[in-house]
Amino acid sequence: MNSRVSIDRVFHALGDPTRRAIVERLSAGPVSVSSLAQPLDMTLAAVVQHLQILERSGLVRTHKAGRVRTCRIKPAGFSLAERWIRDRRALWEKRFDQLGELLNEPEEG
Amino acid sequence: MKEQAVTHSTFVIERSYPATVQQVFAAFADPAKKRRWFGNDEATEVEEFEIDFRVGGRESRRSRFKADSPFPGQALINQTYYLDIVPDRRIVFAYTMAFGERRFSSSQSTFEFLSDGKGTQLVYTEQAAFFEGADGPKMREEGWRLLLEKLTAELA
Numbered sequence: 035m036n037s038r039v040s041i042d043r044v045f046h047a048l049g050d051p052t053r054r055a056i057v058e059r060l061s062a063g064p065v066s067v068s069s070l071a072q073p074l075d076m077t078l079a080a081v082v083q084h085l086q087i088l089e090r091s092g093l094v095r096t097h098k099a100g101r102v103r104t105c106r107i108k109p110a111g112f113s114l115a116e117r118w119i120r121d122r123r124a125l126w127e128k129r130f131d132q133l134g135e136l137l138n139e140p141e142e143g
Numbered sequence: 144m145k146e147q148a149v150t151h152s153t154f155v156i157e158r159s160y161p162a163t164v165q166q167v168f169a170a171f172a173d174p175a176k177k178r179r180w181f182g183n184d185e186a187t188e189v190e191e192f193e194i195d196f197r198v199g200g201r202e203s204r205r206s207r208f209k210a211d212s213p214f215p216g217q218a219l220i221n222q223t224y225y226l227d228i229v230p231d232r233r234i235v236f237a238y239t240m241a242f243g244e245r246r247f248s249s250s251q252s253t254f255e256f257l258s259d260g261k262g263t264q265l266v267y268t269e270q271a272a273f274f275e276g277a278d279g280p281k282m283r284e285e286g287w288r289l290l291l292e293k294l295t296a297e298l299a
Contacts, residue, residue, distance in 0.1 A: 118248075118273045119152045125184075126267060130158045132180040133170055133265075137162045 047091035064106035150273045161262040164231045186212040218243045
């Protein structure tokens with residue numbers, strides 16, 4: 035996809051407060067479409083329209099199992115495990131930088 | 144509710160320091176030296192840091208996230224248990240990390256101290272087990288990070 039189009043779609047998707055509320059809710063875990071609609075106080079059709087915009091922007095993915103459609107945030111390409119390892123490595127790299135600084139200081143008697 | 148899963152991962156970090164193995168090892172073995180490079184970061188304030196560097200000894204660190212961090216006031220607890228120590232050669236330990244009472248990872252780690260021509264090579268190997276779903280406040284933050292990563296990826 036043309037990258038300018040996809041950036042525009044992401045900004046358009048997040049530019050609406052209802053869609054931001056949906057995304058906020060989904061960041062805590064997957065939710066069914068009907069559960070999403072309840073607190074938003076709008077018709078199911080209206081929620082579905084918002085979800086379509088979110089899906090087209092690549093931010094959200096929906097999946098139907100039986101009669102239930104579930105929505106979730108679409109991972110950006112890294113799994114949770116990969117990100118944890120990356121964060122853990124970064125923590126140690128920082129510590130080893132600080133170790134290097136300590137070792138560079140002149141020895142005290 | 145999502146079923147809890149454990150993710151296992153191993154990674155290695157190698158560093159080179161222009162110092163002798165004795166000097167580098169001392170930075171691990173001497174509590175006063177260790178406190179100066181371990182446990183300090185911009186986001187947290189160290190509240191307690193006890194060190195008992197011997198086989199069977201424990202090391203315990205409690206920090207708290209600062210007001211301007213993503214989790215203000217949240218306690219971060221690191222518990223370490225020393226499994227094997229060979230002076231100037233090797234340190235093996237196990238450690239867990241927790242947000243308050245909630246442990247979210249457990250690891251076995253090894254430090255190897257190798258003398259090369261110019262100084263010391265430090266090899267760090269960590270075999271980590273991450274407990275998915277256990278890091279409550281972090282999970283929420285993750286959702287937004289995913290979005291930011293996606294935006295970053297698009298803009299790159």
